[in-house]
Amino acid sequence: MHGSALLHTKHHNLVAQPDESLFKLTPTEIADAARRLLPVTTKRTKIALALPNSEFVATTLKLPAVAAQNLKNVVNLQLPTLLPGVTEPLLLAVQPPNDGEQTCALWMPAKRAEELFQAFNKVGLFLNRVLPRSVVVLPHAPTPYQVYDEDDSTITCLEWSGNVIQRWLHLPKVERDEPEFQAQLEEALSSLQTGVEQEWKTSVSDWEELPMPSPAAYDYAFIPPGTAARLAQTAQRKKRFRLGFFAFLLIAGIIGGIYYAIDYERGLKQRLADLKRRTGDISQLRAEVGEIEQLIGPIKNLPRQDVVTILDALDKLIPKNSWIVSFHLEEGFIKVEGYSPDPTKLIEILTNEPQFIEVGQTRDITKERNRKELRFGIGFKLKEFDLDSYRLEYFPDR
Structure with missing residues (x-):
């Protein structure tokens, strides 16, 4: 702005007549002039005034x-x-x-x-x-x-x-x-x-x-305070979207494996029925079914890790000023990395969660350039995930 004129690139628009007021121009006058200069601009465009x-x-x-x-x-x-x-x-x-x-x-x-x-928001612009x-x-x-x-x-x-x-x-x-x-x-x-x-x-x-x-x-x-609030809401939506998308990929992979196992078992049972009709060798077919069930038993009875519940719990536990950038789940052990102004406090929060045990650091807490939050790495186990019993039953020699 210069005097009573609002400029943008090669064009400018009069906000108010010089003698209309002895005081500074009102936000409404400035916003209306900005809308006249930017007739097709939406709230997706960030404006600096x-x-x-x-x-x-x-x-x-x-x-x-x-x-x-x-x-x-x-x-x-x-x-x-x-x-x-x-x-x-x-x-x-x-x-x-x-x-x-x-x-x-x-x-x-x-x-x-x-x-x-x-005033800018009222005319459909994002200041x-x-x-x-x-x-x-x-x-x-x-x-x-x-x-x-x-x-x-x-x-x-x-x-x-x-x-x-x-x-x-x-x-x-x-x-x-x-x-x-x-x-x-x-x-x-x-x-x-x-x-x-x-x-x-x-x-x-x-x-x-x-x-x-x-x-x-x-x-x-x-x-402006309103801008800060909107940017915070946008960041929170992006965080939730990333967590939701990640959970979707994990769930889709697990469901796909289960459906494959079920379909494979269905095909084997159908084959068994065909063999029964053709040969009548019941004992041999039963032995084959037993072998098949023993073969797919490790898949059917693999301990389940409820990823949706885990991610939902993390989303509720992690403070709004902290976030994770990586999530790794293997054999009931979870490793997360991210940024927080107080990683020690975050470890304490996770330790107090009943479904998590053996909470501890997986990497040193570090400070990165141009970022006020600290980089952390935290690992913990799922309390209800009994992998040892599963291995003892299906893989006793390992």
């Missing part, structure tokens, strides 16, 4: 070394100090700084993001991300970069280096007459270094026909 920089607040931070997965928690704890007096829920976008350097945290009201999501307009032009490489973004009412100066925003200055134009604000603007403009790549955006035409934003831009994107 770049709002004017005045919708966001920036705070400068200089932090000690903090793990990337803990950074947002650390910054959120400092919110009362960074933005004193602010009580409404805020969304946070921040990236870990390089050693000894500062970084900027960007904040947006959660209520505003949710209102935008609901996936909200981000500040200036970050749309961030480069793909982590080399130093500077952005000057000016619209009808504000000026924003942004300094970027090492994959983080190191400085963010945002000033309303009405305050340029104030000496203090004018001095800040002149200082920011003077810091635009010669030799550093720069991007100047001073009119709506400068934002037309832009390429797709770099991944660095989405590092500073905000996820």
Whole structure:
């Protein structure tokens, strides 16, 4: 968005007349304009909305070394100090700084993001991300970069280096007459270094026909609460579908083997009946039937492993923040691997399940790059699966 215009690729649409309101544009106005720009787009398409920089607040931070997965928690704890007096829920976008350097945290009201999501949803569009307009032009490489973004009412100066925003200055134009604000603007403009790549955006035409934003831009994107809920529901549906499909394959294989055994036995019995009619040698035929039944006995009496019950129990026991990526069942012993923020707690949960025994790790707990959950491997036996008695009866010599 730029002023009262919403742009998409080579086209733009007026959201509202400039003099219609003295306040920021409503979510309904923005969503209606987006629908006019995207008349055939459905909710399957994920939409990112770049709002004017005045919708966001920036705070400068200089932090000690903090793990990337803990950074947002650390910054959120400092919110009362960074933005004193602010009580409404805020969304946070921040990236870990390089050693000894500062970084900027960007904040947006959660209520505003949710209102935008609901307005887009009402017109049949899926708002996936909200981000500040200036970050749309961030480069793909982590080399130093500077952005000057000016619209009808504000000026924003942004300094970027090492994959983080190191400085963010945002000033309303009405305050340029104030000496203090004018001095800040002149200082920011003077810091635009010669030799550093720069991007100047001073009119709506400068934002037309832009390429797709770099991944660095989405590092500073905000996820509306409604979007997060929908993505979580989608992930849960996919998880259930994968488990259901896997269970179907296992059940189909077991049923196919049983039907084959039954059909084979039926054919043998039919053959026996034919032999009886032709030869009348009853004792010989009975001996043959006995041999046949002894032959197929290991198949008919193979201990059953109720895969559906096992998968259903795992689905109920495993917390929503954990999932399995592999499942192996052999001779009553089950091995699962997956991801969880607390694998030890997951082992404890499975140990307390009456139908599982001898629960333990099958591999070391590991941490994978770019993933906050831990990789685990857990194995356990089915309590009611008596393979030893079966082997003793049919394979006593093994």
